[in-house]
Amino acid sequence: MSERPRGEEARAGEPGGGGTPAERFFDAAIELLRRARDEEARPIAAAGGLIADTVAAGGRLFAFGAGHSSLAAQDLVYRAGGLALMNLLTVPGVVGVDVTPATLGSALERVDGLASAVIESSPLRSGDLLVIISLSGRNALPVEMAMTARARGVKVIGVTSVAYASETKSRHSSGTYLRDHCDLVLDSKIAVGDAELTLDTIPAPFAPASTVVTTALLQAVMATAAAALAERGIEPPLLRSGNVDGGHEWNGRILREYRDRIFYQQG
Template sequence: MELPKAYFERIRAQIQELERRSLQAIEQAAERCAECLQKGGVIHVYDTGHLVSRELINRAGGLAAFTPFHFDLSVNNPNPYREAQGVSGQTRPETVRAIVSAALDRSRILPGDVLVIGSVSGKTPFPVELAIQARERGVFVIALTALDYSSKLQSEHESGKRLYEVADLVIDNAAPYGDGMMQIEGLEVPFCPASGIGAAVALWAVVAGIIERMVNAGYTPTVLASINRPDGQERYKRSIEEYKQKGY
């Protein structure tokens, strides 16, 4: 069995490529996030479903300051007759704009905050619209995407732009076109996607940079300890109270 070993080799190569492509952007993101926290801002994370928001939130060794942001409009209106006629719900551009605007209105996102938006393809309407409207509200937007993939796709947003074209800063997770990075004879579709691991590595590197900058500036950021330690639950409660008081 050679593919498991080949997978590790491919992952190492991807992480090296991620470092080559995105280290400068990662350092810039860390600088901007550290400044945001020092000024009383908040870092928000919006993800289209591939690991990022779950990886960063409430993790042992992670920052208490990362806040998830999620929204949707769920409509339950099944009708077999209409389905047979091909009538389906449509999300028009004006609907996308209205939903994103309402989500930001109802959120705790304020000018001066940082919003990390994760989308591998970067082509779908909601992440793009969210980046546009957030920037209009004075929020610094960091896009986490796959440039080799996204640049070859057509945007579904009314502007014709993809996420990396509307963000303040772009971190390329170095995933290949189509995301799958392994192949085998007899199987047409590449497998073992690269984007999730690339995104996680990139964002933990950002976290390392944030902590380094804040400590060097005389700030002690709230880092969560494992709740599975004997004193874990109490330490976690104290950490959350500390974050409530300090904001970082």
């Protein structure tokens, strides 16, 4: 019986393929994070600079992801240590897995025209920036969202696994993928199928790592953006934890100062 990250042979002399499933998952996730740090250093720096440019120019920031990709988008919004200007662009039925049945969210990702309707009714405008997160980048919703946003003069940063573009077929009528319609692309390095472990007693691969890696990539980008703003003499509009003394007062000031660029606090 053995378990290992997909595509990786068990290390010699290590019973059970080199450790427990938990240990092997941590090893796989750490290796993916190392690759993201080293191989995506330039895109991370460029994305952080683009966000800083947008903030400095008076633009607004938005993030979108469907299904589990929404978790990484939500991680950027209204959180301690994050930029207060990041807003969640929501599409009813695809934010997380809160719709019943959950399979409806997957179906909505493949609906042509939905993204255009969402953007048409959103506050997105020229000069803003939109982060689109889609592991596969093959469904109609993220592809059309990127195309429509850029046509409006919105900068688009895509976070995806570029492996899908060579190993799967696009589900958009154009035959293109999210990565084809972005100003910048961050590659999460996740293998097609998003499951890092195999076990000879289990018929399917398991233990997905896309949320871990994608969230880390985006927080690296946001850290870069904050530092870039500070280098320009601009105080980054960061939020503090509400669970530290003075946190609520600090956040109140930031939210008031940037209220025209923040949409998650408006009724």
